[in-house]
Each structure stands twice: as structure tokens, then as C-alpha cells.
Amino acid sequence: MTSQTVNNNNLRMRLKRRWEALMANRKVLPILVLVGFVLSFVVPQYNLIGPYYQLILMYVGINIIMTVSLNLINGYMGEFSVGHAGFMAVGAYIAALLTMYVWPQNMVAWLFPLTVIIAGLGTALVGLVVAVPSFKTRGDYLAIVTLAFLFIVKSLVENIEAIGGPRGIPGIDRLTTLPWVFFWTVLALWVTRNFIYSNFGRGVLSIREDEIASDLMSVNSRQVKVLAFLVSSFFAGVGGALFAHLLQFISPRVFDIIKSTDFLIMVYLGGIGSIAGSILGATTYTILLEVLRPLQVWRFVLMPLMLVFLMIYRPRGIMGLREFRWFVPGYELLATKLSKKPKVEVTDAAAD
């Protein structure tokens, strides 16, 4: 071994140790959130970065919300939902209609948080439509239920002339701002993380590993499934509401199967069953698509190829079933340490 490689190894070891120390530091995450929140106010105020970059940042935030909520169903619960764009559409339409027709016009900006919450709650109710069939079916058959749900939502919206039919709703006020996106993103991540490490969340994981076994261990699988779908569709609706007030135009065509596929790719690119993975997947995918924009049509040829190679060489995605230590509660870390296993989660047989 030459001295050069030794040096390199030394450097790598040192960097790795640094990284681990950073990850182990429990103060970093709150500081990051605080700094981010302040920045999200400061950046648009003083135009620190151009409006185009701000727009991309907001899309990244919305995509993170969508990805983490889909990850709850597909990653943590081990189902294969392909209808996430349908939930997004429901949220987007509820929010857009509230802003356009229900609220008094001079109040819409103040009522925006309420709009988003109502959109989320409405979508959560619709989420029950998918949760109920999931009691009986799993796997490919549940995939069909969600797919059918997506087509039904799209077809229903196209047929109701009062909400624009196939033409959609143009001219929605642009109420989505960087602080709001940041707030909802953090909230979605925080709620999902707490849900996963709660009793119900443990139930979700046990359903992924083996539903019959978890039933035997007295996990109330119906209740757990309903809760998971409620949380997931609530945040999908929130994402939809933010999306509608950012794009300022929604139509049934916006929320088609290709949109669902995008979210699926973000989840599996980042890695299933991981909050850090959801963040990384959504960010990488959104930014990469923008960076590759000069390639025009070819970027959509290149992206799927990259995805295929990633899946071949890293079938679990970037962070599959692993987690930044920031997101893991202290007692969980302690338990892992006591059992002297190097990884936080060593469960296998997921995703099947």
C-alpha cells in the first residue's frame, strides 16, 4: 500500500467520524429546522435567490410531503399504492374551490391555513375509500384498488361541469409561499416520524413484515390500516392544496397516472421505510429534472435509465430501510446500542 492511499484512507476515516459525530448530535436537527424557517422568510423578502430557484424549492417541499406520505403506505406498510395522485387531486380541488368560491375574496390569504387543513381533512375522508378494501386484499390487488380509485377521481372530476370539468380551474390565487411550504413539510415529516415510532407505527411495520403474525400478536390491523391511510391521505391532500395554489391552475390531466409514477419513483429512489430517504429521493429527483433541463426531451430518456441502473445496483434505493439518527428517538437508539447491532433497523423481507 502506498502512502497516498494510506492518506486517503485516513482522510476518509476522519470524514466518516465527523459525519457520524454530526449525525449523533441531537441538537443539529432543531437548529437546522430553525435556520430553515428563518431563511424561508428572509429569502423571498430580500430575494436572496432568484424566483425560479424559489419556485424549485417550493416544488421540492411539496414533493417531500407527497413522498413521505406515500412512503407511509408503500414503504412502512409494504402495500403498493399507485393512486397517490388521486389523493393529491382531491386536496387540490377542495382547496381551489374553497379559495375561488367559498371564502370572501379579500380574506383568502388569511384563510389559507384553514383551506389547507380542510383540504387535508377532506382528502383523509376520501382515503377511507381505499382503506376499507385494504382489509381484505393485499399486494397486486390493492394496487388495482388504488389504480381504480385514481381513474374514478379523474373521471368524476371530468364529469362535474360545476368545477370546470375537463378544462379544470384556472386563475387560482397564488397563496403558497416559501414559509408555508417549509412549515407543512416539517409538519408532515414530524407527524410521520412520530406516527412511525408510536404504538400504531409499530403496528404498521408489523403488518409489513407479516400480517397474520401481527394479528396473532393482537395488533388491531384494521385500526392500524385506517390510521395509516388517514395520515397518508391527509398529507397528500395538503400537498395537493399547496400545489394548486402554487401552479395556479389545476385540471384532471395534471393528476394522471404519470404523476403517481413520479411519486413512486421518488419513494423508491430515496428508499422505502425511511424519512431521510423520502427527503433525499424527492429532492434528488426534483432537482435532477431541473438540472437536466438543457437536455430537453433526452432528460426523460436519461432519468428512467438512471432509475433502472440504481435499482439494479442498489435495489433498496438510496436509504432503503435505514435512517438518519436524527430522526430516531433516543430510547430506540439506546435499545439498538444495547442489542449491539450496528444498524438501526436490520429487518428484512420488507417490500414483498
Next chain:
Amino acid sequence: MTYLLQQALNALQLSSIYALIALGYTMVYGILRMINFAHGDLFMVGAFFSFMIATFAKLPFIPSLLLSMLGVGLLGVGIERVAYKPLRNAPRVSAVITALGVGIFLENFTLVFFPYPQSVPVLLPVIVWTIGGVTISSLQVIIILLSLGMMLMLDFIVRRTMVGMAMRAISWDKTIVPLLGVPLNLVISVTFLIGTSLGAAAGVMYAQAFPVVDPYMGVLIGWKAFIAAVVGGIGNIRGAVLGAFILGSVEIMVAAFLPSTYRDFIAFSLLLVLLIFRPYGILGRPQTQKV
């Protein structure tokens, strides 16, 4: 009554095309337990092959049908070898996502060369008969008969030949059967060859029936055929045909008697209801789960 008969004929034509695509899904699923989401796009590639052969080489219908079936079949085998084979022991979902990726790749690769919808030259003589008020075009008859012939041939291959026996054996058990001397990779390749070439045949016929091709034409039809396969009970060949005929008939009948925009809504609502009562499809059996 004549109207009903006329619509029944249309339903038969659409269902045959759905059935050919659904067969590809169900064959691959039966063997690999994997949903080949690129299949709808292979259908599109088949339609484009026939369009290119008809436009540039000016070949008649039968050679262009056979050539596109062969070309797309080989493409399917190649995709399996390059993209799916390394993932056989990976979690199932990674293979599904890879298939989605391959599908998107095929769509956009075609889009690079054909950014606009292309119209396909007519390859078959169109003769229209009127029997008791029902108009029947020779095209419909050819499509229905040809797909029926292909389905019967597939049934024969799967049930009566050595290759078919090997396929059924492998779908039954993937670890022991290769030990008994069944060449696993060869059988999987043959499955992909047959399955995707059936999809390509559907594409060629679809391009004759509705003579415009565009790179995204396979997305919706592919998903619908997948639904047909699941309704029939995925992995079950006769179930796929049955599911396709149910889906096609419901779609056409809804479009015939109600405003056509309600087609998807009613068709998929019926599917949801059906899946609540038969969660594993009509001919499918619930798999026993071991704990």
C-alpha cells in the same frame, strides 16, 4: 336491438385487443411473480414498428405483423435479460419500479424520434357488410378472428407442449424445478418472447383499427389491460381473457348507453365492487400464507 348487436361487435373487437395485452401481463406474472409495467409500452412499440414497416418498407399486413411481433418479442427478451434478471432475488418492488422505469424510457425514447402523433397507412382492405342493419367491417372480423386464433394457440402451447409444461412447472416452484433439468433462463426468455409478441400483435391491430399512433398510447391501455388481468385473477391465462372481455364489454356498453365521459367512472367503480366480493379475481385463488 341492432344497436345493441353493433355495440356488442365493437366490444368484442376492443376486448380482443385488451385480452392479448392482458395475456402478456399474466404470463410474466405467472412465472416471475412480477408485474411487467413496461408491457403497455411494448404494445406501443409494436404499433410503432408496424407503422414504420408500413411507411418505410411498404410491406403488406401479414409480414409487418410478423416482423413487429418478432422485433418486439426480442426487445422484451432483451429487457428481461438486461433489466429484470439482475433483480430476480431483490425485493419484488424494485423489479416493479425497474419495469416502470423501462416503460418511461420506451415512451420517451420513441418521443425523441416521433414528437407528433403519426397516422398509420391502411394495410387491410376494408369491406363493409350490412347484415340485418348491423354493419360489420372486414377489419373487425380480422382482428377478432386473429386474436382468437392467437389465444387458442397460446392455450395449446401452455397446456400441450413441453415448453408450456416447463412454464407451468416453473410458475409452481422456482427452486426445485431447475434442479430437475428445466432450463430456467430459457423458459423465462420464451415466456417473455411469447408474452410481448402478443402485446405487439395487439399494437399492430390497434393501429389498424384506430390509425393514429403516439408514444403515450400504451400507458392507459396498458394499465387497463393490467386491470383486466387482475380481475380475471392474475397469473391465470383463461382469467386474463375473461377479465379483458368483461372490461371491454362494460366500457363499450357504458359508452353506448350513457354519456361516454362516464365510461371510466362506471367501469372502474364496477371493478372496485367486484374486487370487494372476489378479492383475488374471478378465477384466481387466494394464496395460502404461512406464518
